Amino acid sequence: MYRAKRTRNIRQYNRRIPNTLPSMSEAEVRELLQPCTNLVGGIIHACRRLMSQFGYISADHRIILADIFNLSVAEVSGIISFYHDFKTTPQPPNTLRICTAEACQANRSRDLVKAIEAHLGSTIPCQTVDGMTAVSFVYCLGLCPNGPAVEINGQLVSNASADQVIANL
Amino acid sequence: MTTAYISNDSFAHALGRSAVMEALATQDIDCVDVGSYGLAWLEPLIEIDSPSGRVAFGPVSADVVSDLAALINAGANYDHHSSFLGDIHEHPFIKKQQRLVFRNVGYAALTDTPTYTTLKTVLERDPHDLINELEVSGLRGRGGAGFPAHIKWRTVADTPADQRYIVCNADEGDSGTFSDRMLMEGDPDALIEGMAIAGYACGASHGYIYLRSEYPYALHELKRSISRAYDHKLLGNNIFDSEFSFDLQVFVGAGAYICGEETSLLESLEGKRGQIRAKPPLPAIAGLFNKPTLVHNVITLASVPSLFDLGGEQYGELGVAPSCGTIPFQIAGNVKYGGLIELEFGHTVRELVEDYGGGTRSGRPFRSVQIGGPLGAYLSEAELDTPLTYEAMQTIGAGIGHGGLVVFDDTVDLREQAEYAFEFCEIESCGKCTPCRIGSVRGKELVQGLPQTSNVEADIQLIHELCDVMENASLCQMGGMTPIPVRSALERFPEDFR
Ligand SMILES: Cc1cc2nc3c(=O)[nH]c(=O)nc-3n(C[C@H](O)[C@H](O)[C@H](O)COP(=O)(O)O)c2cc1C
Ligand code: SF4
Ligand code: FES
Numbered sequence: 001m002y003r004a005k006r007t008r009n010i011r012q013y014n015r016r017i018p019n020t021l022p023s024m025s026e027a028e029v030r031e032l033l034q035p036c037t038n039l040v041g042g043i044i045h046a047c048r049r050l051m052s053q054f055g056y057i058s059a060d061h062r063i064i065l066a067d068i069f070n071l072s073v074a075e076v077s078g079i080i081s082f083y084h085d086f087k088t089t090p091q092p093p094n095t096l097r098i099c100t101a102e103a104c105q106a107n108r109s110r111d112l113v114k115a116i117e118a119h120l121g122s123t124i125p126c127q128t129v130d131g132m133t134a135v136s137f138v139y140c141l142g143l144c145p146n147g148p149a150v151e152i153n154g155q156l157v158s159n160a161s162a163d164q165v166i167a168n169l
Numbered sequence: 170m171t172t173a174y175i176s177n178d179s180f181a182h183a184l185g186r187s188a189v190m191e192a193l194a195t196q197d198i199d200c201v202d203v204g205s206y207g208l209a210w211l212e213p214l215i216e217i218d219s220p221s222g223r224v225a226f227g228p229v230s231a232d233v234v235s236d237l238a239a240l241i242n243a244g245a246n247y248d249h250h251s252s253f254l255g256d257i258h259e260h261p262f263i264k265k266q267q268r269l270v271f272r273n274v275g276y277a278a279l280t281d282t283p284t285y286t287t288l289k290t291v292l293e294r295d296p297h298d299l300i301n302e303l304e305v306s307g308l309r310g311r312g313g314a315g316f317p318a319h320i321k322w323r324t325v326a327d328t329p330a331d332q333r334y335i336v337c338n339a340d341e342g343d344s345g346t347f348s349d350r351m352l353m354e355g356d357p358d359a360l361i362e363g364m365a366i367a368g369y370a371c372g373a374s375h376g377y378i379y380l381r382s383e384y385p386y387a388l389h390e391l392k393r394s395i396s397r398a399y400d401h402k403l404l405g406n407n408i409f410d411s412e413f414s415f416d417l418q419v420f421v422g423a424g425a426y427i428c429g430e431e432t433s434l435l436e437s438l439e440g441k442r443g444q445i446r447a448k449p450p451l452p453a454i455a456g457l458f459n460k461p462t463l464v465h466n467v468i469t470l471a472s473v474p475s476l477f478d479l480g481g482e483q484y485g486e487l488g489v490a491p492s493c494g495t496i497p498f499q500i501a502g503n504v505k506y507g508g509l510i511e512l513e514f515g516h517t518v519r520e521l522v523e524d525y526g527g528g529t530r531s532g533r534p535f536r537s538v539q540i541g542g543p544l545g546a547y548l549s550e551a552e553l554d555t556p557l558t559y560e561a562m563q564t565i566g567a568g569i570g571h572g573g574l575v576v577f578d579d580t581v582d583l584r585e586q587a588e589y590a591f592e593f594c595e596i597e598s599c600g601k602c603t604p605c606r607i608g609s610v611r612g613k614e615l616v617q618g619l620p621q622t623s624n625v626e627a628d629i630q631l632i633h634e635l636c637d638v639m640e641n642a643s644l645c646q647m648g649g650m651t652p653i654p655v656r657s658a659l660e661r662f663p664e665d666f667r
Contacts, residue, residue, distance in 0.1 A: 005190075040418070041437065106575055107503055140343070141183075
């Protein structure tokens with residue numbers, strides 16, 4: 001049992017500013033990844049760490065990964081390119097993911113996508129003109145009775161409307 | 170002083186739970202987090218203690234919270250409030266359900282200390298005895314294929330090895346399914362206890378839960394429950410002072426539908442590209458790191474404690490043999506009352522779509538329901554009276570899959586859906602074999618081209634031939650089952666293609 005605490009009202013999705021993290025030295029990156037080497041499937045853990053630290057996995061990172069996990073750089077690239085979550089180019093600080101799976105299609109997600117694409121002036125996946133938000137598709141967020149579902153900076157939204165989504169872009 | 174039990178499920182988070190918490194913070198009300206009862210259109214749902222037991226309200230907003238608080242403080246009657254639902258167990262959506270796997274979800278506080286009493290009792294029994302009881306229960310895998318669980322357990326147990334693994338498939342990738350997520354967010358201990366029991370029966374001392382990255386709340390609950398189980402010595406060495414030790418870890422996937430297929434999942438867990446392995450060898454003989462590995466879906470493993478509580482024989486009497494027991498169905502898409510419905514096998518599709526679902530949310534006429542995710546068949550009105558058993562569904566060329574039903578109204582264009590089935594296969598194919606990797610692209614182009622083509626019948630014939638190749642020559646069911654939605658759409662809704 002606990003008392004609810006006053007928090008910021010999360011309905012207004014927090015915009016993130018561009019990544020201003022200081023770049024890391026090679027030794028620091030190695031230190032960041034070191035704990036992953038003891039884990040089963042360690043390289044996947046390591047890639048996730050790099051994603052959350054830098055937003056993408058650079059060519060230099062791939063060389064370090066290859067060295068740590070005793071793989072060729074080509075093998076590392078093969079692993080990274082297999083998974084949708086891993087990116088090899090710098091990403092905008094904000095994300096919008098729109099569910100386009102069947103249950104959301106049944107609740108007219110195709111119309112939502114069209115409206116957002118019209119607003120953006122380009123087809124998804126893409127970035128907003130200001131380069132601040134990456135807009136992409138996701139295959140099911142597990143909110144299937146209440147579609148269309150979207151995810152804005154990690155926060156889930158059911159019954160999403162075009163106006164509501166565009167207001168956050 | 171009042172206590173409020175608040176759904177902490179993703180459903181509630183996506184429907185404004187944070188605003189409700191904000192409002193609760195201003196009131197003299199204690200909060201307890203619980204899972205969701207699965208009435209998705211009533212989230213965020215809260216219950217409060219009353220003299221006659223808990224009473225539910227939903228959907229709850231900040232305004233509802235202040236209304237309620239005012240009524241409670243004034244000692245007034247809240248039964249007439251528009252969001253008053255009364256005793257949730259008497260709600261028509263819940264009342265006739267047979268909840269075994271989901272017996273605690275929605276009710277039990279997420280902070281309750283687990284006891285794992287079923288694990289404690291089975292640890293006093295012979296492992297072979299447990300597998301025999303599992304056989305009597307007739308439990309089959311809930312991940313999609315419906316393979317008898319006891320065969321896998323026995324194979325893992327009987328294959329000589331220095332190390333065996335229990336792997337939980339929590340990659341729930343199918344659209345229209347969310348039972349794994351709800352279970353992990355609402356009663357993760359059922360899964361952990363089920364995995365430990367499987368570990369004891371199969372002689373495995375390590376378990377992994379392969380969770381998809383789209384489920385951050387499930388990850389949070391799993392991690393919390395696993396560390397609490399370690400704290401209470403319900404995981405780790407010499408559980409309940411027995412010889413049995415079991416370690417459990419969560420592994421988060423990285424966005425790949427195909428990693429739900431068990432061999433692809435194992436490759437991914439080993440830190441590789443999630444490419445399919447050829448079978449044989451079966452994972453039960455040579456799985457993770459080539460050791461015997463029991464791979465089961467979340468619901469299969471979470472069924473285990475309630476199954477042993479009930480007794481194998483009694484469990485086996487539920488349903489329509491050989492489709493035994495209960496399964497959490499999930500009804501979603503264009504439906505008025507969507508959510509989770511745990512029932513024994515044998516109820517008809519119509520009961521779920523009409524009695525539970527209440528028809529379409531848009532109010533337009535029903536047109537189709539897709540059962541079993543993206544690789545499942547599109548059914549028409551004429552097939553709604555089919556009972557939901559593995560056998561009956563097979564006779565109409567469909568499957569239950571993971572129990573998801575996605576309802577469409579009459580605005581659906583089945584040609585578009587067939588095109589999407591190919592497109593999905595194109596995006597998610599692991600790329601190992603040609604029928605799937607190339608076939609999906611060609612299939613998409615063919616279906617896309619139908620409105621413009623000069624010879625529709627010839628192209629449809631070509632689509633059928635392509636489906637034959639994919640069905641017969643694909644290495645796994647990704648390519649092998651993509652023809653199911655395509656063909657079912659072509660056969661049942663031919664007018665959409667011409
Ligand atoms: C393309 C594909 C995707 C699959 N996705 C899942 C999934 O997301 N979750 C799951 O439990 N099983 C999934 N399966 C089924 C698994 O391969 C496997 O049969 C299952 O995990 C076995 O567990 P069970 O015995 O409990 O059903 C998938 C199969 C295929 C071919
Ligand atoms: S059918 Fe598709 S997903 Fe399966 S092995 Fe072949 S290419 Fe990979
Ligand atoms: S299909 Fe969109 S959330 Fe499941």
